[in-house]
Amino acid sequence: MQGRIIRIVSKDYRIQLETGELVDAVLSGKLRLDKSPVAGDVVEVKATDTQYVVERIEPRLNELRRPHVANVDQALIVMSVKEPDFSCTLVDRLTFLIMHAGxxxxxxxxxxxxxxxxxxxxMIQEYEKGPMRVIRTHKEQLDPSFAEIIAGKISVxxxxxxxxxxxxxxxxxxxFKLKTQEISKALGRGKHTTRHNELHQVAGGWVADTPGFSSLDFTHMKTDDLAQSVLEFQPYxxxxxxxxxxxxxxxxxxxxxxVKNGSIPERRYQNYLAILTMIQNRKEKYV
Ligand SMILES: Nc1nc2c(ncn2[C@@H]2O[C@H](COP(=O)(O)OP(=O)(O)OP(=O)(O)O)[C@@H](O)[C@H]2O)c(=O)[nH]1
Ligand SMILES: [Mg+2]
Ligand SMILES: [Zn+2]
Structure with a gap:
């Protein structure tokens, strides 16, 4: 039967089966020598008399490194209107990286x-007019579509x-609050070896442990990758x-x-050019 890995603690794999049931499994001997599974992996599981055994890992649609998660459906870019200031540059950089990761x-x-x-x-209205889904919300009045966006998906x-x-x-x-507090407490006690390869159940979906894309790293991107990663560029x-x-x-x-006729926001194009120049300068250095 099929399932999805939602947590890995040392050699124990917590799996959600297709039925929704949560079970613990071990890896088959053959798999242990092969590639190592990560949270989010879709796996083939066999039930023996005594335990569940992960037999196969299905090909990944995508894979993130930090957190190490596979098959991520969406990345939620959380940006406040102030405190800290709304940053269009940051939204764009994150969007380019997220798109590039598939x-x-x-x-x-x-x-x-x-x-x-x-x-x-x-700036917000520019995004709202564009192809990316945008939700405005605040803590006293969570937008109901926020829960709907998370349901049934893996999010970072x-x-x-x-x-x-x-x-x-x-x-x-x-x-969720309880869980994150427990994790910080565990880390505070110096358990730095704890392997946090986990998805948390939130509003009927799965959310990865820690935010990804903390380092805005464009070193793996080529100039034509960048243009492909700009949502507003795609029709052209x-x-x-x-x-x-x-x-x-x-x-x-x-x-x-x-850009000239206003179909692509000037700001988006300028943010594209800034990263493009960065990539070009890096290339010159290593030629
Ligand atoms: N006024 C207002 N304050 C908020 C809102 N959402 C969060 N805050 C406050 O902003 C502060 C930071 O919120 P967090 O949720 O801890 O931010 P975070 O993104 O998890 O931050 P890190 O864990 O450091 O990455 C807290 O004091 C919150 O109470 C909101 O919608 N309105
Ligand atoms: Mg936080
Ligand atoms: Zn062109």
């Missing part, structure tokens, strides 16, 4: 109760410290005069035209 980004705008400046309002949360990630999860699932990508256009200084560039 994961769907969703923008969760938090702390809307604190009031929104005109400048921030304009990301965003600056203080943006309200824990508050969101606690609002949906009070038992094959319409430039040059096949290898990187939408920088080329003539007859569909992306630049779309």
């Amino acid at each position: 994961i769907q980004p969703v923008l969760i705008v938090t702390k809307t109760d604190l009031g929104i400046s005109d400048e921030v309002e304009e 949360l990301t965003g600056q410290s203080g943006a309200g990630k824990s508050t969101l999860l606690n609002g949906l699932e009070p038992s 990508l094959n319409s430039c005069r040059f096949k290898d256009c990187i939408h920088q200084n080329e003539p007859d560039c569909a992306i630049k035209n779309a």
Whole structure:
């Protein structure tokens, strides 16, 4: 039968079977020599007389390193309207990385109760008009569609410290608070070897332990990967005069035209150019 790994503690694998039932399993001898499973993996499980045995790992749709999780459906970018300041640059950088990892980004705008400046309002509306799903919410009044977004999926949360990630999860699932407190207590006692490879059940979905994408690392990205990772660019990508256009200084560039006529926000394009330049400078260094 099939199942999904939701927690790994040393050699014990907690699996949710297709039926919804949670069972503990061990790895088959053959698998142990092969690749190591991670939380989120879809696995083939066999029940013997005494235990459940993981026999096979299905191919992964995607894989994150920190946290080490496979088959992630979506990454929720949590960004407050203030305290800390809303950062369009950060949202874009995170979105590019998330897209590149083959994961769907969703923008969760938090702390809307604190009031929104005109400048921030304009930036949020730019996202709302675009292809990414955007939800505005605050802790006293969680948007009901937030729970609906999490249900039935594997999510990772990301965003600056203080943006309200824990508050969101606690609002949906009070038992989550307890669990995260237990984890910090365990770590505080110096159990640094504890392997946190775990998904938490929140509002009928699964949420990974720690935020991913904490280091905004573009070292693995090439210039054409970057353009592919910009959601707003996608309808125009094959319409430039040059096949290898990187939408920088080329003539007859569909992306630049779309920026000019307002179909792609100028801000998005500038954030693209900034990262592009970073990638280009890095290349020169290593040639
Ligand atoms: N006014 C207001 N404050 C909020 C809201 N959401 C969170 N806060 C406050 O913002 C602070 C930070 O929230 P957290 O949920 O701890 O932020 P976090 O993203 O988990 O931060 P890290 O764990 O450091 O990454 C806390 O004092 C919260 O009470 C909100 O919607 N409105
Ligand atoms: Mg937190
Ligand atoms: Zn172009």
